[in-house]
Amino acid sequence: MSRPSPAVSKKTVSRVINRSEFITDKTRQAVEQAIKMLGFVPNPQARALAFRRNFLIALLHDNPNAQTVLNFQQGVLDAIKDSDLALLVRPVDRGSDRLLDDVRVFLEKQRPIGAMLLPPISENDDLAALCENLGVRYVRVGSAPLDDARHCVSSNDREVVAEAVGKLVELGHRRIGFVRGPVGFRSAAERERGFHEALSKAGLTLPAGYSAPGNYRYAAGIEAGEALLSLAEPPTAIFCSNDEMAAGVMSVAYGKGIAVPADLSIIGFDDSPTATHIWPALSTVRWPIREMGVRAARILVPDFLDIGAKSSDEANVMASTFVERQSVAPPSR
Amino acid sequence: MSRPSPAVSKKTVSRVINRSEFITDKTRQAVEQAIKMLGFVPNPQARALAFRRNFLIALLHDNPNAQTVLNFQQGVLDAIKDSDLALLVRPVDRGSDRLLDDVRVFLEKQRPIGAMLLPPISENDDLAALCENLGVRYVRVGSAPLDDARHCVSSNDREVVAEAVGKLVELGHRRIGFVRGPVGFRSAAERERGFHEALSKAGLTLPAGYSAPGNYRYAAGIEAGEALLSLAEPPTAIFCSNDEMAAGVMSVAYGKGIAVPADLSIIGFDDSPTATHIWPALSTVRWPIREMGVRAARILVPDFLDIGAKSSDEANVMASTFVERQSVAPPSR
DNA sequence: CCTGTAGGAGACACCGGTGTCAAAGGCAAG
DNA sequence: CTTGCCTTTGACACCGGTGTCTCCTACAGG
Numbered sequence: 001m002s003r004p005s006p007a008v009s010k011k012t013v014s015r016v017i018n019r020s021e022f023i024t025d026k027t028r029q030a031v032e033q034a035i036k037m038l039g040f041v042p043n044p045q046a047r048a049l050a051f052r053r054n055f056l057i058a059l060l061h062d063n064p065n066a067q068t069v070l071n072f073q074q075g076v077l078d079a080i081k082d083s084d085l086a087l088l089v090r091p092v093d094r095g096s097d098r099l100l101d102d103v104r105v106f107l108e109k110q111r112p113i114g115a116m117l118l119p120p121i122s123e124n125d126d127l128a129a130l131c132e133n134l135g136v137r138y139v140r141v142g143s144a145p146l147d148d149a150r151h152c153v154s155s156n157d158r159e160v161v162a163e164a165v166g167k168l169v170e171l172g173h174r175r176i177g178f179v180r181g182p183v184g185f186r187s188a189a190e191r192e193r194g195f196h197e198a199l200s201k202a203g204l205t206l207p208a209g210y211s212a213p214g215n216y217r218y219a220a221g222i223e224a225g226e227a228l229l230s231l232a233e234p235p236t237a238i239f240c241s242n243d244e245m246a247a248g249v250m251s252v253a254y255g256k257g258i259a260v261p262a263d264l265s266i267i268g269f270d271d272s273p274t275a276t277h278i279w280p281a282l283s284t285v286r287w288p289i290r291e292m293g294v295r296a297a298r299i300l301v302p303d304f305l306d307i308g309a310k311s312s313d314e315a316n317v318m319a320s321t322f323v324e325r326q327s328v329a330p331p332s333r
Numbered sequence: 334m335s336r337p338s339p340a341v342s343k344k345t346v347s348r349v350i351n352r353s354e355f356i357t358d359k360t361r362q363a364v365e366q367a368i369k370m371l372g373f374v375p376n377p378q379a380r381a382l383a384f385r386r387n388f389l390i391a392l393l394h395d396n397p398n399a400q401t402v403l404n405f406q407q408g409v410l411d412a413i414k415d416s417d418l419a420l421l422v423r424p425v426d427r428g429s430d431r432l433l434d435d436v437r438v439f440l441e442k443q444r445p446i447g448a449m450l451l452p453p454i455s456e457n458d459d460l461a462a463l464c465e466n467l468g469v470r471y472v473r474v475g476s477a478p479l480d481d482a483r484h485c486v487s488s489n490d491r492e493v494v495a496e497a498v499g500k501l502v503e504l505g506h507r508r509i510g511f512v513r514g515p516v517g518f519r520s521a522a523e524r525e526r527g528f529h530e531a532l533s534k535a536g537l538t539l540p541a542g543y544s545a546p547g548n549y550r551y552a553a554g555i556e557a558g559e560a561l562l563s564l565a566e567p568p569t570a571i572f573c574s575n576d577e578m579a580a581g582v583m584s585v586a587y588g589k590g591i592a593v594p595a596d597l598s599i600i601g602f603d604d605s606p607t608a609t610h611i612w613p614a615l616s617t618v619r620w621p622i623r624e625m626g627v628r629a630a631r632i633l634v635p636d637f638l639d640i641g642a643k644s645s646d647e648a649n650v651m652a653s654t655f656v657e658r659q660s661v662a663p664p665s666r
Numbered sequence: 667c668c669t670g671t672a673g674g675a676g677a678c679a680c681c682g683g684t685g686t687c688a689a690a691g692g693c694a695a696g
Numbered sequence: 697c698t699t700g701c702c703t704t705t706g707a708c709a710c711c712g713g714t715g716t717c718t719c720c721t722a723c724a725g726g
Contacts, residue, residue: 011713013713018714043713046712077424277551279611344706345704350683357703378682381711
């Protein structure tokens with residue numbers, strides 16, 4: 001296997017690698033064969049320097065739910081598997097007053113092709129504007145459209161929550177409690193809207209004290225459960241804004257000797273592992289987070305992914321679904 | 334604020350940034366001040382090109398437990414927060430026969446400073462050798478020492494499992510079942526050894542059929558629960574190799590009307606969110622995974638972390654702890 | 667057969683740092 | 697004050713690609 005002297009300049013190789021159109025098929029094929037034969041791998045650092053852009057996707061997140069982050073991450077990785085891209089993970093501190101500066105320094109240093117913003121920080125418009133200014137592509141992931149379609153992947157949480165609560169109504173529940181998500185979270189607001197829509201549609205009102213505050217954590221579920229189940233006339237069903245809080249409510253029910261689902265129906269949101277690990281298994285809303293990761297990547301870097309013209313046709317509102325398990329039954333009284 | 338003409342060459346700036354010793358304090362301070370004043374941030378891509386090394390740490394994982402991966406990741410990020418390093422996440426497919434090639438290409442392309450190997454792939458000696466050959470520093474995370482101290486962070490799982498099972502014995506349990514982890518996992522083997530040590534120490538033997546296979550998944554817990562709790566003389570306590578399987582066993586107990594902990598004590602391993610979300614809350618072994626992430630970073634890149642000579646003094650076997658909750662009680666008969 | 671033209675390929679500078687080695691500067695000794 | 701040595705600083709090439717501009721070549725048309 002003789003190694004021929006360089007018949008083409010490195011610039012020509014560069015053209016082949018970057019799919020330049022000013023090159024004949026003959027040359028292209030010759031170079032491609034040589035690349036394959038020699039196992040040549042372009043140095044990404046050199047490319048990054050010349051392009052002033054690193055072939056990376058940054059995942060910026062501040063989501064308390066590990067499963068959500070990792071599932072999304074997995075979706076992104078699925079999508080970029082056969083590309084030249086890699087994934088940089090960057091948790092940020094939503095509460096920090098240096099948030100914007102931190103992210104700015106990070107983006108300026110790493111110069112990723114694009115950034116993905118997971119909720120709840122995806123709801124921060126300043127971050128999106130920062131990406132825009134720095135010339136970093138971005139995609140925001142949310143529970144409802146946050147931006148124009150070029151920058152947003154979302155799911156139809158509101159509708160599905162309404163559907164789930166509608167099922168409770170169909171089963172005969174009239175006293176339905178609600179455990180809210182954290183204040184200021186779009187996802188929480190969407191879930192709450194869906195809940196109220198279902199109630200309105202059924203002509204029901206929310207009795208005083210039937211809506212408890214929460215923050216997506218188990219402990220908040222405990223508190224909410226204590227509050228709701230100590231009422232003189234407690235709800236016969238409770239919709240919790242996420243699974244962790246639903247687990248908290250369920251454990252309070254156990255403590256009080258209230259049987260689930262016989263005496264109390266519970267619905268959660270997320271379809272986290274917890275939903276199937278508790279007993280009875282929790283009816284919940286599955287959020288297609290992994291698929292959203294794939295979709296987000298396709299929106300962010302279609303030019304790196306060898307996908308056809310299809311990409312822009314795909315919906316960027318993904319379908320959440322209500323998953324019925326054993327925590328829901330008709331009211332006992 | 335006048336911008337003085339360059340009084341020093343860029344090489345001198347480079348020396349300051351890279352903490353070269355061949356530079357006077359006076360020059361160093363002047364340059365440092367200028368850097369701060371101008372907000373100069375060295376371009377990592379250029380440095381990467383010149384150093385032939387990217388200032389990144391790669392996290393290679395194939396762990397089914399999202400919480401574990403994310404906790405570890407968080408620990409690493411805690412440790413490198415104030416450094417110039419960033420974290421690249423790379424899931425790998427343990428089963429793939431191209432595993433080594435995939436990782437090789439990844440490491441050759443990204444050229445990270447170092448790689449962290451999470452279990453179970455940390456148990457793959459070929460991967461460690463590959464890192465060695467490519468000149469990529471590495472740290473292996475395991476349930477027991479896998480390599481010399483320069484390359485390993487582990488925890489004392491075996492001892493703590495023995496301790497936990499010892500507690501069961503102290504409470505009076507004599508018929509103790511075991512749900513195993515996946516075959517070939519070091520972590521599973523360590524937990525099993527700890528279990529058997531405790532039994533031996535107490536002079537107990539494992540009755541036939543008291544050890545059920547498992548794979549760390551909930552469904553395996555269900556199967557194991559069905560098997561163990563259907564025995565003519567079922568165990569009064571079961572140690573499960575992880576929390577998910579413990580949750581499965583617990584749900585089978587519920588289905589059979591067996592009260593936990595009154596009629597059956599259950600212990601898990603991981604202290605995952607599931608452990609506190611199920612009812613009764615699960616006694617389990619907490620694995621200090623986040624702290625291990627910090628420690629792994631200190632072992633991997635002490636020179637980037639502004640830590641004193643202390644680093645090498647720290648133990649690289651971290652302490653797991655037995656967390657007692659409500660799933661354990663004396664046997665009822 | 668010669669010339670004009672379009673499009674493919676190459677030369678060279680450049681991206682923003684670091685390695686190497688030579689030069690400059692400071693200080694002590696003569 | 698001069699010399700010599702050691703330390704600090706600077707000049708320049710280089711890392712491995714890409715952008716720009718120029719040159720060359722093949723082909724069509726006169």
